[in-house]
Amino acid sequence: xxxxxxxxxxxxxxxxxLAADYQAIVDKKLSLDLTRGKPSxxxxxxxxxxxxxxxGDYKAADGTDSRNYGGLDGLPEAKQLGxxxxxxxxxxxILVGGNSSLTLMFQAMLTAHQFGLKDAASAWKNDxxxxxxxxxxxxxxxxxxCEQLGIEMVTVPMGASGPDMDAVEAMIKxxxxxxxxxxxxxxxxxxxVVYSDETVERMAKLGKIASANFRIFWxxxxxxxxxxxxxxxxxxxxxxxxxxxxxxxxxxFASTSKITHAGAGVAFMAASATNLAGLKRFLSTCTIxxxxxxxxxxxxxxxxxxxxxxxxKKHAELLNPRFEAVLSALDAAFGDNDLGAWEKPVGGYFVSxxxxxxxxxxxxxxxxxxGVKLTPAGATFPYGKDPENRNIRIxxxxxAVKEVVAAMDVFVICVKLASVRQKLAS
Amino acid sequence: xxxxxxxxxxxxxxxxxLAADYQAIVDKKLSLDLTRGKPSxxxxxxxxxxxxxxxGDYKAADGTDSRNYGGLDGLPEAKQLGxxxxxxxxxxxILVGGNSSLTLMFQAMLTAHQFGLKDAASAWKNDxxxxxxxxxxxxxxxxxxCEQLGIEMVTVPMGASGPDMDAVEAMIKxxxxxxxxxxxxxxxxxxxVVYSDETVERMAKLGKIASANFRIFWxxxxxxxxxxxxxxxxxxxxxxxxxxxxxxxxxxFASTSKITHAGAGVAFMAASATNLAGLKRFLSTCTIxxxxxxxxxxxxxxxxxxxxxxxxKKHAELLNPRFEAVLSALDAAFGDNDLGAWEKPVGGYFVSxxxxxxxxxxxxxxxxxxGVKLTPAGATFPYGKDPENRNIRIxxxxxAVKEVVAAMDVFVICVKLASVRQKLAS
Numbered sequence: 001x002x003x004x005x006x007x008x009x010x011x012x013x014x015x016x017x018l019a020a021d022y023q024a025i026v027d028k029k030l031s032l033d034l035t036r037g038k039p040s041x042x043x044x045x046x047x048x049x050x051x052x053x054x055x056g057d058y059k060a061a062d063g064t065d066s067r068n069y070g071g072l073d074g075l076p077e078a079k080q081l082g083x084x085x086x087x088x089x090x091x092x093x094i095l096v097g098g099n100s101s102l103t104l105m106f107q108a109m110l111t112a113h114q115f116g117l118k119d120a121a122s123a124w125k126n127d128x129x130x131x132x133x134x135x136x137x138x139x140x141x142x143x144x145x146c147e148q149l150g151i152e153m154v155t156v157p158m159g160a161s162g163p164d165m166d167a168v169e170a171m172i173k174x175x176x177x178x179x180x181x182x183x184x185x186x187x188x189x190x191x192x193v194v195y196s197d198e199t200v201e202r203m204a205k206l207g208k209i210a211s212a213n214f215r216i217f218w219x220x221x222x223x224x225x226x227x228x229x230x231x232x233x234x235x236x237x238x239x240x241x242x243x244x245x246x247x248x249x250x251x252x253f254a255s256t257s258k259i260t261h262a263g264a265g266v267a268f269m270a271a272s273a274t275n276l277a278g279l280k281r282f283l284s285t286c287t288i289x290x291x292x293x294x295x296x297x298x299x300x301x302x303x304x305x306x307x308x309x310x311x312x313k314k315h316a317e318l319l320n321p322r323f324e325a326v327l328s329a330l331d332a333a334f335g336d337n338d339l340g341a342w343e344k345p346v347g348g349y350f351v352s353x354x355x356x357x358x359x360x361x362x363x364x365x366x367x368x369x370x371g372v373k374l375t376p377a378g379a380t381f382p383y384g385k386d387p388e389n390r391n392i393r394i395x396x397x398x399x400a401v402k403e404v405v406a407a408m409d410v411f412v413i414c415v416k417l418a419s420v421r422q423k424l425a426s
Numbered sequence: 427x428x429x430x431x432x433x434x435x436x437x438x439x440x441x442x443x444l445a446a447d448y449q450a451i452v453d454k455k456l457s458l459d460l461t462r463g464k465p466s467x468x469x470x471x472x473x474x475x476x477x478x479x480x481x482g483d484y485k486a487a488d489g490t491d492s493r494n495y496g497g498l499d500g501l502p503e504a505k506q507l508g509x510x511x512x513x514x515x516x517x518x519x520i521l522v523g524g525n526s527s528l529t530l531m532f533q534a535m536l537t538a539h540q541f542g543l544k545d546a547a548s549a550w551k552n553d554x555x556x557x558x559x560x561x562x563x564x565x566x567x568x569x570x571x572c573e574q575l576g577i578e579m580v581t582v583p584m585g586a587s588g589p590d591m592d593a594v595e596a597m598i599k600x601x602x603x604x605x606x607x608x609x610x611x612x613x614x615x616x617x618x619v620v621y622s623d624e625t626v627e628r629m630a631k632l633g634k635i636a637s638a639n640f641r642i643f644w645x646x647x648x649x650x651x652x653x654x655x656x657x658x659x660x661x662x663x664x665x666x667x668x669x670x671x672x673x674x675x676x677x678x679f680a681s682t683s684k685i686t687h688a689g690a691g692v693a694f695m696a697a698s699a700t701n702l703a704g705l706k707r708f709l710s711t712c713t714i715x716x717x718x719x720x721x722x723x724x725x726x727x728x729x730x731x732x733x734x735x736x737x738x739k740k741h742a743e744l745l746n747p748r749f750e751a752v753l754s755a756l757d758a759a760f761g762d763n764d765l766g767a768w769e770k771p772v773g774g775y776f777v778s779x780x781x782x783x784x785x786x787x788x789x790x791x792x793x794x795x796x797g798v799k800l801t802p803a804g805a806t807f808p809y810g811k812d813p814e815n816r817n818i819r820i821x822x823x824x825x826a827v828k829e830v831v832a833a834m835d836v837f838v839i840c841v842k843l844a845s846v847r848q849k850l851a852s
Contacts, residue, residue: 044484044493051719052478058470058687067470067687098524099717106712115574141714148541148711257714261484261493264719285574286532288567288683291525291717293477293690 001337001416003356003423011424018417022370025410030371032407037189037349037395038262039315046314047260053300058293066292072283073276078295082268084305085254086223088238093270095279098290101255101267105217106145108251108269108279112180112215113149117278118248122213124151124179133171133181135163137352137380137391139189142182142219146382153382154178158191160343162199169202169209176211186234187222190352190380190393192345200235207246215275218252222348224312225258227320231347238270247272256298258349259311266290266298319349322396322404326351329408339419351394352380359418360390366414372407427763427842429782429849437850444843448796451836456797458833463615463775463821464688465741472740473686479726484719492718498709499702504721508694510731511680512649514664519696521705524716527681527693531643532571534677534695534705538606538641539575543704544674548639550577550605559597559607561589563778563806563817565615568608568645572808579808580604584617586769588625595628595635602637612660613648616778616806616819618771626661633672641701644678648774650738651684653746657773664696673698682724684775685737692716692724745775748822748830752777755834765845777820778806785844786816792840798833 001014058066060075073079074096082094097104108117113130116122124130132146136155146153154171157164162185172178183203185195195203203216218237241247256265269279302308327344330353334340342353355363360377367374375393378384394411396404427440484492486501499505500522508520523530534543539556542548550556558572562581572579580597583590588611598604609629611621621629629642644663667673682691695705728734753770756779760766767780781789786803793800801819804810820837822830 038495041491041494044491047493048482048484051480051482051484051723054477056474056477058474058477065467065470067473067690068467069464069683069688071689100713100715103713144711148708257495261719262495263497263715264493264717282574285567285570287526287529289526289689291690291720293687294717294720297477 001339003419004338006423008424011420015417015420015424018413018420021413022366022417025370025413028371030406030410032371032399032403032410033373034394034396034399034404034407034411035373035375036398038398039258040318040398042318043315043397044261046311047301050260050297050301053297054293058296060292060296064292066296069288071289071292072280072287074290075292075295075299077299078266078292081266081299081302082254082270084302084308085256085259085268086220086252086270087234087236088270093238093272093276095269095271095276096290096295097267097269099257099263099265099267099294101219101221101253101257102141104267104269105142105219105253107282109145109149109151109180109217111279111282112213113151115282117215117275118213124213127177127211129177131175131178133168133178134382135181135183136382137190137386137393138182139184139219140379142217143382155382158188158193160193161196162188162193165199165202168206172206172210172214179211179213180215180217181206182217182219184219184221185237186220187225187345187348189221189348190350192343192348192350192352194232194234197235200237201240204237204240204244204246204250207241207249208244210249214249216250218250220252220254221258223254224308225315225349226312226347227316227323228346248274251275259308259315260298260301264294266295319397321401322399323351325401325404326394326396326408329405329412333412333416340415349395349397351396353392353394354390355392355415356419356422357388357390359415359422360386360392362418362422363392363414366418367410370410370414372410374411427765429845430764432849434850437846441843441846441850444839444846447839448792448843451796451839454797456832456836458797458825458829458836459799460820460822460825460830460833460837461799461801462824464824465684466744466824468744469741469823470687472737473727476686476723476727479723480719484722486718486722490718492722495714497715497718498706498713500716501718501721501725503725504692504718507692507725507728508680508696510728510734511682511685511694512646512678512696513662514696519664519698519702521695521697521702522716522721523693523695525683525689525691525693525720527645527647527679527683528567530693530695531568531645531679533708535571535575535577535606535643537705537708538639539577541708543641543701544639550639553603553637555603557601557604559594559604560808561607561609562808563616563812563819564608565610565645566805568643569808581808584614584619586619587622588614588619591625591628594632598632598636598640605637605639606641606643607632608643608645610645610647611663612646613651613771613774615647615774616776618769618774618776618778620658620660623661626663627666630663630666630670630672630676633667633675634670636675640675642676644676646678646680647684649680650734651741651775652738652773653742653749654772674700677701685734685741686724686727690720692721745823747827748825749777751827751830752820752822752834755831755838759838759842766841775821775823777822779818779820780816781818781841782845782848783814783816785841785848786812786818788844788848789818789840792844793836796836796840798836800837
């Protein structure tokens with residue numbers, strides 16, 4: 001099916017056949033869901049040893065009683081776990097938070113904007129208008145943070161090796177009100193790409209051309225979430241920043257949410273001493289410290305990087321058949337035609353699919369009517385507006401493999417039907 | 427020792443004797459600490475069954491998998507625990523947070539100030555200057571929240587039945603920029619008083635005379651933290667608000683921090699539907715939900731209010747000898763003279779002692795030199811400034827009883843020495 005080469009008669013035939021196929025599916029009254037970027041119950045069970053793992057020993061390695069108040073930046077062994085998760089050498093650069101890296105990111109951006117990470121004078125709001133670059137498609141919750149804080153979002157396109165760095169550099173040079181950029185550098189949400197070494201190096205140099213107090217929000221949410229053994233290596237941005245003298249320009253985030261129990265994990269921020277001090281000044285006004293008991297549970301379950309990577313292999317074994325179901329369906333349906341485009345991720349939680357321009361909303365609507373829930377079209381763009389109305393995020397982790405297969409059968413027909421009808425109407 | 431009736435010769439004799447007593451204590455090189463308002467290790471151990479209590483069953487009563495993301499306002503049974511802790515009938519008024527009620531209070535005040543609890547138009551910042559009433563002496567971390575948010579604090583004196591309500595009402599009527607008041611209504615930090623029924627009723631009526639969007643921050647931190655069997659009952663402010671049509675004017679907070687593990691507990695907010703919706707709008711931008719696994723652990727440990735109260739009795743057994751050590755030392759030393767004044771709390775974590783005006787700072791300094799750490803003078807006032815320099819917060823929960831006794835010996839001598847020297851210099 002090559003729409004752009006088809007005759008009107010061919011298009012009408014296809015439409016008729018696809019409409020019949022679609023109706024047959026609607027009649028099945030399915031109820032399937034490809035929206036949720038969260039672990040399945042089987043994945044969660046991999047970490048059920050967490051409860052009871054302390055066996056009455058609540059003492060941290062340094063003698064701290066994990067049960068009591070205090071320890072704003074976390075236990076030393078929890079910092080080491082954060083370093084293991086993020087692949088960093090220096091655990092002293094880590095702050096350990098509560099159960100949500102999104103919360104740490106919000107707090108860091110709130111602090112940068114309103115209170116200043118360096119000092120009060122460094123607050124973004126002092127400089128008038130504030131903008132943050134958002135590579136698209138991207139993660140909707142990053143966009144929501146900016147919206148809540150009244151920060152204008154400026155989009156920049158994602159490619160196969162990360163954001164378009166020519167565009168990023170040009171925008172930053174041209175506009176002093178750009179104070180930050182959101183990044184998911186490994187298995188980017190949703191496209192699944194890993195930033196190339198060159199992209200990381202150019203990111204690390206932004207601090208030299210950007211306005212003062214510029215910060216990269218480096219959400220390394222999928223740092224160890226590989227689906228293959230020979231997974232791509234993400235270059236270390238902090239090492240690159242050190243080479244370039246821009247250590248203060250990057251804030252790295254991660255969590256165990258998609259490693260252990262999604263809602264009951266431990267979140268981390270890695271940053272320079274200046275940035276850590278700035279966030280701690282803020283945190284000291286709104287908490288007496290994170291849940292250190294949960295930190296110590298996690299360090300006992302995952303005592304070193306080898307244990308962590310062995311644990312992640314078990315996740316991969318559960319996730320791989322689901323990703324294969326998505327990718328083989330897409331290959332079979334769209335491998336030889338002009339109806340869609342996608343990256344083949346080897347890690348993370350998503351497959352990002354681009355329909356022909358203008359077809360994403362209708363595809364999602366058709367799928368919903370046929371009992372398959374998809375993330376709303378536009379969700380991967382700031383303000384929920386995909387200017388080309390083409391991106392759809394597919395999240396296959398939660399359903400069983402046969403449900404993913406069934407949902408993709410529906411998805412494929414919906415993409416085709418939406419595409420053919422649009423072509424007919426054009 | 428009645429300083430105001432003593433002759434100069436008597437004062438000099440006392441000073442000489444006290445200085446000798448003091449030097450004898452300095453020579454002992456003690457190292458004692460009465461600063462920490464937190465549970466002792468023995469108290470924490472009362473809840474050590476928390477780890478392992480799930481025995482592999484992570485399902486909430488309604489079938490929710492507590493391990494996964496979601497549930498912004500908490501599990502139903504955790505809401506019931508919050509209602510039990512706060513003595514409320516209606517668990518649907520509860521939002522369950524993470525491990526820190528201070529965080530919920532910060533988030534609620536941030537939302538009220540910047541984003542609006544009702545809607546964007548209701549944000550305090552829209553009205554220009556913003557002030558919050560702070561009964562003093564009070565809790566330093568409440569003051570820090572206001573300072574961080576740039577909210578001006580206005581003090582109002584605490585009495586034996588709560589804040590001076592005549593003053594509170596007069597100030598609110600006279601000044602539209604007063605948008606809130608901090609309250610610790612039961613076993614007030616630090617004075618230990620319980621608000622009288624009349625105080626609660628008048629608080630509930632403030633919403634009728636205050637400017638729009640006025641909120642009472644009702645930090646019921648010690649709601650079940652009684653030291654005696656016939657503990658005073660705090661009237662229910664929400665019931666009083668309902669009678670007065672002011673349900674939106676109060677936000678109640680509590681946590682299990684001084685019930686189970688201080689740093690690893692569960693925090694609660696109780697409020698009207700409007701206020702709950704407002705906080706949830708905010709929370710949806712900065713978290714995917716609280717740690718529900720920890721919530722479910724707590725509900726299994728404390729399944730109903732009877733279990734909760736039985737648990738609190740064990741805390742009282744550990745705390746009572748420590749409070750008795752403080753109070754008997756104060757009675758013996760100052761019961762018959764004009765050197766100090768204090769309330770006798772029957773719950774909570776503190777004894778608040780007022781020296782003669784001008785003597786608190788010197789008392790704390792003398793104690794520190796004699797190896798007894800006290801909370802810095804002024805800490806119980808906004809901006810750390812006690813205008814009369816007389817309030818000292820004594821926190822006896824952490825040291826062993828004999829350490830409290832030894833520390834109070836030092837405290838008593840330091841108060842006397844500071845007082846006599848001040849009188850001599852006057």
